[in-house]
Amino acid sequence: MASPFTARVQLLLLKAVGFLIGLVGRAALALGSPKFDSRTTHPVTEPLLLLSGVQLSKLIRQRKVKCIDVIQAYINRIKDVNPMINGIVKYRFEAAEKEAHAVDQKLADKQEDEATLEKKWPFLGVPVTVKEAFQLQGMPNSSGLVNRRDTISKTDATVVALLKEAGAIPLGITNCSELCMWYESSNNIYGRSNNPYDLQHIAGGSSGEAVLIGSQEPGASSRSPMWMQGTRDLGVVPNKGQFPVAGGAQEWFQCTGPMCRYAEDLTPMLRVMAGPGIKKLKLDAKVYVKDLKFYWMEHDGGSFLISKVDQDLIQAQKKVILNRILIEFIYSQTDAIMYSLWITMEPVKFVDLLGDHGKPINPLWELIKWCLGLSRYTIPSIGLALFEEKLKYENEKYKKFKAVEESLHKELVEMLGDDGVFLYPSHPTVAPKHHVPLTRPFNFAYTGVFNALGLPVTQCPLGLNAKGLPLGIQVVAGPFNDHLTLAVAQYFEKSFGGWVCPGKF
Incomplete structure (x- = not known):
């Protein structure tokens, strides 16, 4: 077993290598990035694009707005901004236009009242996009893996089928990182996505959905460090029909949920996407935010592996606290947080995924090829595969780390109960510039x-910083208490204005 000193030296070397890779990446960015007239996407001028999904569907059901007009407005917006952000791939x-005409024809032929229509199709005519990792019939399903670039979905993922049954109309599929294993949406098939608030910055997350939603395009995905409204709970929304396929302990970590601009869309979308899993939740329970117990932490206590939390994010968090209710405090340790993340994972053969269950790759050889510009894999994937090779299962260490994870879980669950929420930074920094995440892989x-x-966690936007980049916070609750985090998200949105249109800063 390596000594603590040796392990620390290895981590420092890893960090140094990441820093050098980041320098090379930023140099490449400066020399090779496409140039745009503006650093942000264009502001919205079409009123339909500023309505929530709930509002749009209501107007369509009431026959006050044509579905085809809604779909066309979003298509026009996508054509305008997608060349800049590369969100939809x-x-x-x-097909979407045909489906929109079918909705308008259905409403013209059937004179059902709005309540009946809402029960049948709660998102009738609402445009959505789907992460490329999920099957959408007739669309690619590669998860950014070059080996799978010709893989076309023959059916819909369960969650996509549920959205379609609710009346939603998919406009396309969105970008992701290679195998969804990195927090910058970039791969060697589709390239990288850009942040609509500043094109030189990352979109965040493992999905390009955030850039679409932030630019007034539709979305239905999972949470993102770019702080769009997003929520998820483990074991609620079905994962069937996405790649990579989770197995063993991975199924515990693979979770799906809605991502929207407006908090009022989160609960009804979660109802649809959860399917039978909705029985685990208490979404009909009335929540009085003033009666909730609030807990918070400004940061994780400090670590040389993780960036310090930006003062902009700390101030945004304090603004929430000072303008709200009595806050209690919880303290933890960075080590406990990191241990609880890593040690609950069983050994995973990521190299098998990179080989698409064919011949496993040689990570060291791929690193050499990448340095020569010859590898088909991205450097985050190669780095993860190399890291995987160094992981050694040691029973005593596993038991020790598992005990830390279980202790932290017990502490949080007991503290939060069924009437508490925990406020915590979603990410230690605002959206960093492209390639910078390579220097801080543990953020x-x-x-x-x-x-x-x-x-369960819900991500909440809290306006923009002085440079026009989004700020936000995550709200955590006890198991299956999503109704609490969703209520707080709506409360924050009403109090702080929620999502802010890019291009108006």
């Missing part, structure tokens, strides 16, 4: 820890 505009721990602990 494959369109299905013609994902701020969200990853709650995956490891199996707790």
Whole structure:
């Protein structure tokens, strides 16, 4: 077993290598990035694009707005901004237009009252996009893996089918990181996605959905460090029909949920996407935010592996606290957070996924090829595969770390109960510039820890910083208490204005 000193030296070397890779990446960015007239996407001028999904569907059901007009407005917006942000990687505009006309014809032929229509189709005519990792019939399903670039979905993922049954109309599929294993949406098939608030910055997450939603395009995905409204709970929304396929302990971490601009869309979308899993939740329970117990932490206590939390994010968090209710405090340790994230994972053969269950790759050889510009894999995937090779299962260490994870889980669950929420940074920084995440690969721990602990989380935007980049916070609750986090998200949105349109800063 390596000594603590040796392990620390290895981590420092890893960090140094990441820093050098980041320097090379930023140099490449400066030399090779496409140039745009503006650093942000264009502001919205079409009123339909500023309505929530709930509002749009209501207007369509009331026959006050034509579904085809809604779909066309979104198509026009996508054509305008997608060349800048590269959020949608494959369109299905013609099919969407046909489906919109079918909705208008259905409403013209049937004179059912609005309540009946809402029960049948709660999102009738509402445009959505789907992460490329999920099957959408007729669309690619590669998860950014070059080996799978010709893989076309023959059916819909369960969650996509549920959205379609609710009346939603998919406009296309969105970008993701290679195998959804990195927090910058970039791969060697579709390239990278850009942040609509500043094109030189990352979109965040493992999905390009956030850039679409932030630019007034539709979305239905999972949470993102770019702080769009998003929520998820483990074991609620079905994962069937996405790649990579989770197995063993991975199923515990793989979770799906809606991502929207407006908080009022989260609960009804979660109802649809959860299917039978909705029985685990208490979404009909009335929540009085003033009666909730609030707990908070400004940061994880400090670590040389993770960035310090930006003062902008700390101030945004304090603004929430000072303008709200009595706050109680909880303290933890960075080590406990990191341990709880890593040690609950069983050994995973990521190299098998990279080989698409064919011949496993040689990570060291791929690193050499990448340095020569010859590898088909991205450097985050190669780095993860190399890290995987160094992981050694040691029973005593596993038991020790598992005990830390279980202790933290017990502490949080008992503290939160059924009437408490925990406020915590979603990420230690605002959206960084492209390639910078390579120098801070463990910053994902701020969200990853709650995956490891199996707790529901809702991401909430809190305006923009002085440079026009989004600020936000995550709200955590006890198991299956999503109704609490969703209620707080709506409360924050009403109090702080929620999502802010890019291009108006």
